[in-house]
Amino acid sequence: MTTTAKNTATSDPQGHRRPARGAAPRAHRARHSPVVRHEVFQTSLMSALLDGIYDGDMTLAELLGHGNFGLGTFEALDGEMIILDSVPWQLRVDGSVTRASLDQLTPFATVTNFVPSISEEIKGPLTRAELSELVDHLGVSANYLYGLRITGDFEWITTRTVRRQKRPFPPMSQTTSDEPVVRQTQTSGVMAGFRTPLFEQGINVAGCHVHYVNNEHTHGGHVVDFVMNSGLIEVCLGTDLRVRLPLSEAFQDADLAPDDLDEQVRAAEHH
Amino acid sequence: MTTTAKNTATSDPQGHRRPARGAAPRAHRARHSPVVRHEVFQTSLMSALLDGIYDGDMTLAELLGHGNFGLGTFEALDGEMIILDSVPWQLRVDGSVTRASLDQLTPFATVTNFVPSISEEIKGPLTRAELSELVDHLGVSANYLYGLRITGDFEWITTRTVRRQKRPFPPMSQTTSDEPVVRQTQTSGVMAGFRTPLFEQGINVAGCHVHYVNNEHTHGGHVVDFVMNSGLIEVCLGTDLRVRLPLSEAFQDADLAPDDLDEQVRAAEHH
Numbered sequence: 001m002t003t004t005a006k007n008t009a010t011s012d013p014q015g016h017r018r019p020a021r022g023a024a025p026r027a028h029r030a031r032h033s034p035v036v037r038h039e040v041f042q043t044s045l046m047s048a049l050l051d052g053i054y055d056g057d058m059t060l061a062e063l064l065g066h067g068n069f070g071l072g073t074f075e076a077l078d079g080e081m082i083i084l085d086s087v088p089w090q091l092r093v094d095g096s097v098t099r100a101s102l103d104q105l106t107p108f109a110t111v112t113n114f115v116p117s118i119s120e121e122i123k124g125p126l127t128r129a130e131l132s133e134l135v136d137h138l139g140v141s142a143n144y145l146y147g148l149r150i151t152g153d154f155e156w157i158t159t160r161t162v163r164r165q166k167r168p169f170p171p172m173s174q175t176t177s178d179e180p181v182v183r184q185t186q187t188s189g190v191m192a193g194f195r196t197p198l199f200e201q202g203i204n205v206a207g208c209h210v211h212y213v214n215n216e217h218t219h220g221g222h223v224v225d226f227v228m229n230s231g232l233i234e235v236c237l238g239t240d241l242r243v244r245l246p247l248s249e250a251f252q253d254a255d256l257a258p259d260d261l262d263e264q265v266r267a268a269e270h271h
Numbered sequence: 272m273t274t275t276a277k278n279t280a281t282s283d284p285q286g287h288r289r290p291a292r293g294a295a296p297r298a299h300r301a302r303h304s305p306v307v308r309h310e311v312f313q314t315s316l317m318s319a320l321l322d323g324i325y326d327g328d329m330t331l332a333e334l335l336g337h338g339n340f341g342l343g344t345f346e347a348l349d350g351e352m353i354i355l356d357s358v359p360w361q362l363r364v365d366g367s368v369t370r371a372s373l374d375q376l377t378p379f380a381t382v383t384n385f386v387p388s389i390s391e392e393i394k395g396p397l398t399r400a401e402l403s404e405l406v407d408h409l410g411v412s413a414n415y416l417y418g419l420r421i422t423g424d425f426e427w428i429t430t431r432t433v434r435r436q437k438r439p440f441p442p443m444s445q446t447t448s449d450e451p452v453v454r455q456t457q458t459s460g461v462m463a464g465f466r467t468p469l470f471e472q473g474i475n476v477a478g479c480h481v482h483y484v485n486n487e488h489t490h491g492g493h494v495v496d497f498v499m500n501s502g503l504i505e506v507c508l509g510t511d512l513r514v515r516l517p518l519s520e521a522f523q524d525a526d527l528a529p530d531d532l533d534e535q536v537r538a539a540e541h542h
Contacts, residue, residue: 035518047470048414141523143319144516197317198528199473244413244510249304252412257469 040145040194040208040238041066042110044246047202047256049108050264051071052169056094064102066242069147071181071193072109074100077175078164080222081109082192083268084149084200084213089213091220093179095101097213103241107246110194110204112147116234124210125155126228132208138235143197145238147269148210149192158183159212159221163243172268181224189214191223194238202261203243205269307388311416311465311509312337313381315517318473320342320344321535323440327376328517329356331359334380335373337513340418340481342464343380344373348446349435351492354382360484362491363462364434365451367486377518381465381475383418387505396426397499403479405448406466409506414468416509419481421462424503429454430483430492443539452495457466457531460485465509473532474514476540493540 044056048087056075063072068086070088073079079092081100103138126134139146161180193210200206213220245251258264314329327346334343339357344350350363351372359371390411397405402421409416433449464481471477484491516522529535 035523037515037518044471049505083297143523143525143527192398199316202470239516239518241512241514241516244308245510245512247308254308254414256414 017232018070035129035140037239039240040112041242043244044108046204048251048254050172051254052171053250053254054107054165054169055248055250058106061102067111067113069114072106072112075105075221077162080161080211082213084190092187093161097217114147114236117237118235120233122231146195147236148193149234152228153188155227155229156185156194157226160224161221173264176268178211186220187214205265301322306411308510309508310511311383311457312513314515315379317475322525323442324525325378325440326519326521327378330379331371331375334374338382338384342383343377346376348433349433351432351482353484362432364432365432365487368488376526385418386447388508389506391504399496415438417466417508419464420505423499424459425501426498427456428497429495431495432492444535447539455490458485472486476536504527
C-alpha cells in the first residue's frame with residue numbers, strides 16, 4: 001500500500017510528552033494543522049439503542065440542523081442512515097436505498113459539519129484492519145472524536161443492515177443475529193462515520209463505526225469488512241461533544257448500564 | 272425526617288414501563304412537571320483530572336457564559352470551586368475562601384443555568400446517605416443529569432479541599448491522600464453540584480458530587496459527610512450534555528481509560 005500525505009505541514013512545538021495509549025507516533029503528529037474547535041452532535045445513546053429504545057425522538061430536519069454529515073438509524077430500527085452533503089440516505093434490509101425525507105424520525109444519530117483537517121490518498125489494496133490502524137495514527141490524539149469520510153474504489157465490501165422491528169421492541173442483541181451480510185465486488189462509494197474515544201463507550205461505539213453507500217445509491221449498510229483498491233481518507237477532528245437525550249418514557253426507563261455493555265456493543269456493531 | 276413536597280402535581284400518563292435500575296418509584300414520578308430540555312456544560316473530563324491534567328484550559332469568564340451555577344477546580348488544582356448565582360468562590364486548602372476573578376483558569380468544571388424543576392423542604396435531621404437516597408428518587412429518571420442546590424442548616428458537615436500542585440503534576444490519586452478533612456458544626460450554607468448517570472463515569476463523577484460554602488463565605492470544600500437539620504433541596508433537570516475537551520498537549524497525551532478508573536474516581540471523590 002502507498003499513502004500520500006496531502007496535509008499542510010505545520011511545525012508542532014513539542015514539550016516532554018508521555019506517549020498516550022493508542023496515541024500516534026510523533027512523526028505522524030507533526031504533519032497536522034493546529035487543533036481548532038469543532039463540535040460533534042448526537043441524539044440519544046448507543047446504550048439506549050442496545051436496550052431497544054427505537055422510538056424516533058428527533059426529525060431529520062432537526063438533526064441536519066446540527067450537521068451535514070454522519071450516521072444513525074431510523075424509527076423502529078428501519079435501516080441504516082448515512083448522511084452525505086446534507087442528504088440522508090436510508091439503507092434498508094430489503095436492499096433498497098432511498099433518500100430519506102426530512103420528517104422521518106431517528107432514535108439515534110451522530111452528525112457534524114464535516115471539515116477535513118487531514119486527508120490522505122490511498123493507492124494499493126488496503127484491508128479494513130490496515131485502514132483502521134492508519135486512521136488510529138492519523139489523528140492528533142486518541143482523546144478527541146474524529147469524523148471519517150472515506151471515498152474509494154473497493155475490491156469488495158461487506159455490509160449489514162438492521163431490520164425494521166415491531167413493538168414491543170426487543171433489545172438490539174436479539175435483532176442483529178439474523179441480519180444478512182451482503183457482499184459487493186468492484187464497487188465505488190463513500191463510507192461515513194466516526195472514531196470515538198474509549199470514554200464514549202455506551203454513549204457511542206468506542207472506536208471506528210462507519211456506514212457505506214455506493215455512488216449509484218443502490219446498495220450499502222453498516223460496514224463489516226472490505227478491501228479498498230484506492231481512495232481518499234478525510235478526517236474531521238472533533239473537540240466538543242453535545243449529547244441530546246430523548247424525552248420519551250421509554251428512554252427514561254432504559255437500562256443504560258448493563259453489566260455486559262462492552263459485549264453488547266461488540267455484538268451489535270462488530271460482527 | 273419530614274419532607275414536604277413543593278412540586279406542582281401534574282398527571283403523567285403512563286404506559287407499561289419496566290422499572291429502570293435506580294429509577295424512582297411510580298408514586299414519586301407522578302408528581303413531576305413535564306420534562307423540558309436543559310443543558311449541562313462541562314469543560315474537560317474527570318478522567319483527565321485524575322490523570323493530572325491540571326492546566327487551566329478555560330477562563331471563568333468563558334465558563335460563566337455557559338451557566339450561573341456549578342462546581343469545579345482551579346489551575347494547578349488550587350482549591351475547590353463552587354459557583355452560586357454567577358459568583359465563583361475559591362475554597363483553598365489553607366481554609367481561605369475568596370471570590371475568584373474572571374480571568375482565573377479552570378482545568379475542570381461543570382455548570383448549568385440553574386432552573387429548579389423540583390423542590391422539597393426538609394425538616395428534621397437528615398444524613399448524607401438519607402439525602403442521597405432522597406435525591407435518587409426525586410428525579411424523573413436515573414438516565415438524565417441533575418443539578419442539585421441544597422440550602423440548609425447543618426448540625427455538622429465535613430469537607431475536603433484539594434491542594435495546589437507543582438509541576439510536573441502528579442495524578443490526582445497522589446494528591447488527595449493527605450488532604451485534611453475539616454469538620455464544622457452548626458453551620459448554614461449552600462451545597463451545589465450534580466447527580467450524573469452511570470454512563471458519565473470518567474466524563475464526570477457518576478452519582479452525586481457536591482461542594483459546600485457557608486453563608487458567611489468563610490469555610491467550605493468538597494462535601495464528605497453531614498447531618499442537615501433543615502433545608503431546601505432544589506433539583507434542576509438536565510437533558511442535554513455538552514462537553515468541551517481541552518486543546519492542550521497534556522490533555523492530548525492523557526490516559527483517559529485506566530483499568531482502575533472506577534476505583535480512582537471513588538478514591539478521589541468519595542473518601
